[in-house]
Amino acid sequence: MRRKDDTKARDILRATLEEVRLVGLAGLSMEAVARRAGVATGTVYVYFKSKDALLDQLYLETKQKFTALVFQDDGGPLRGAFTRIVTAYLDYVAENSSEIVFMGQMANSPYVTEATRAAVALGVRPVMALLERGKAEQLLKAIDTGWMAAFLYETVKAMAPLGARLPPGERGHFRETVAGLCWDALKA
Amino acid sequence: MRRKDDTKARDILRATLEEVRLVGLAGLSMEAVARRAGVATGTVYVYFKSKDALLDQLYLETKQKFTALVFQDDGGPLRGAFTRIVTAYLDYVAENSSEIVFMGQMANSPYVTEATRAAVALGVRPVMALLERGKAEQLLKAIDTGWMAAFLYETVKAMAPLGARLPPGERGHFRETVAGLCWDALKA
Amino acid sequence: MRRKDDTKARDILRATLEEVRLVGLAGLSMEAVARRAGVATGTVYVYFKSKDALLDQLYLETKQKFTALVFQDDGGPLRGAFTRIVTAYLDYVAENSSEIVFMGQMANSPYVTEATRAAVALGVRPVMALLERGKAEQLLKAIDTGWMAAFLYETVKAMAPLGARLPPGERGHFRETVAGLCWDALKA
């Protein structure tokens, strides 16, 4: 018998991502996903119980991979961490447009289960930890960490697309500017 | 598109807003809209060319009404303007949940035409003007006004839902905090 | 607007009956029903909530019409009533092959709801009444009426197809024979 193939599952997930970029979440059909993945329609259901399950899992994976990539604290000076986050986010947006579109369309959709939403919410924890460190060192304001995390996360999320549209030469300046805004906002 | 009965068009727009809150954009059907508006399915098409057109128009109107309400500069001290914006946004979120849900679901959907997206983008202009004034008075940093506007707009947008979930007694503090973050970020 | 048309519902029911005769209950598709009824697929769903509902309703109607036709007591001599029932059943089988096939295939299917099963079960009541009369007149055995009814009903049901296959000239003899068997079995 043919062994259940992990690459096939990856093909299907990748195909889903690309389809959503091309036709949008609303226009996504399982047949198109299968075709793009190079498998039969039924095969998709061998690996994923339903369309909902496929999208939910893809969202979880994409979001987690993204979070792990962007939010990491190397323990160095705080100000630098801000720049690193902005840089990582910008790079991600520039290089992973499919993922960005997908996450944007999924965020408010009914496809995301509560479990996944909860798991994804944990992604801010590294940011929280970073900010806690800053507060402990009295470098940052004594504001509720949740508020600060939301501020930092959402600000970068909102600014990144602007930066990605800039010519590469101007991105260094943009990064420093955004990191500077965040820093000035939060610093004690 | 609308002829005789302007009320009927408003009924349909209002019904659409409520339906989206109840069943989501993905679950929205024209029949449900018509039922909720108290008209026949066909009647919807008398006032709106298509589902897309209905949603697009509703998005434009909602967004414009919202922008006009939240972003207005009374010419007073800049720092106070920041607080007023945050306050207005918070109040809007608290009192217009249907509109908030609708705008959230539409933002990344394919229903919004480019024309509407462009028109909506103009909504930041009052913010731009406000910031220009601040820059002229050398109270704010000499950063690209578009960037500053995006920062201010998106930050408040991201923070408002947090504030809306707070008990009313804590909202005053929240407003000041958020306005303070924005001010510190942008001030010269 | 077009008025909801009762003949259309009848067309669909009639088409279903004919399709089941041709392709069997298992091979029945809603598209084929619609095509045979001369309407669009969606139209079937205007008149019937689902395939199950369509089949359930058709079963109920068919069975009730059949029962009303076959089981009726004109109050005359009992022995004659037996012949009339056999005759009516035979005629029905000979003239309504679609209905016979349909009822046969539905009887053990999961399409029939409990409510319909209960309603259909009431169809034996005229037979029960007839037998009660016979017992009261001491023409029939003093056996549980339910048992007698089941005997009479099922025997005729089982024999009718045999009679229907006979050349018309022999049917008179067949009727009398079957009626005689039933009579001899139940008479006191």
Added chain:
Amino acid sequence: MRRKDDTKARDILRATLEEVRLVGLAGLSMEAVARRAGVATGTVYVYFKSKDALLDQLYLETKQKFTALVFQDDGGPLRGAFTRIVTAYLDYVAENSSEIVFMGQMANSPYVTEATRAAVALGVRPVMALLERGKAEQLLKAIDTGWMAAFLYETVKAMAPLGARLPPGERGHFRETVAGLCWDALKA
């Protein structure tokens, strides 16, 4: 069709019987049969050419086993033979509910081939022989034997489920009643 392992074929047939009782003929899937039989889906096709073939063969075997069990003439007095048949049928219904359900659902289905239908029809032969004997001894009416056989067979088939639902204590009486009805119907 079956090769090495005769047990495996039996397992599959038995599993099919149980599945039909649990989910009905309409809900039967080959995967469920395989799972219940403890083999892989593909293995079912090693022993049976197709779903149709599996069901057809199972029907033939079940019906033949049933017929052999219920219809047997020990050469004793005719009246007693009637009681024995009713008794055997009742016992069978009480003890083999899977088989009864299966035969009931198959009877009107398109799964049964003409060949099988013909072979199954031969099952009445012992009944025919019994009745021929009775006619020869002039104990029974001089009616077409086929008609008599159909009458006896179908009557018992129709009555048995009623008896099976009775409390065991009342079954003796039921048997005698049914045997009596049949006897009175057919006796000269």
Added chain:
DNA sequence: AATGAATGAGTATTCATTCAT
């Protein structure tokens, strides 16, 4: 203008069967 019945293209999912291992 208003109605709501009618349309029919579009789609997620199932499942008998095949086939590579």
Added chain:
DNA sequence: GATGAATGAATACTCATTCAT
């Protein structure tokens, strides 16, 4: 022979839109 992954045709049902009244 045995396995179970892979296939893809088949199908009930939905829903935006049209149109007869």
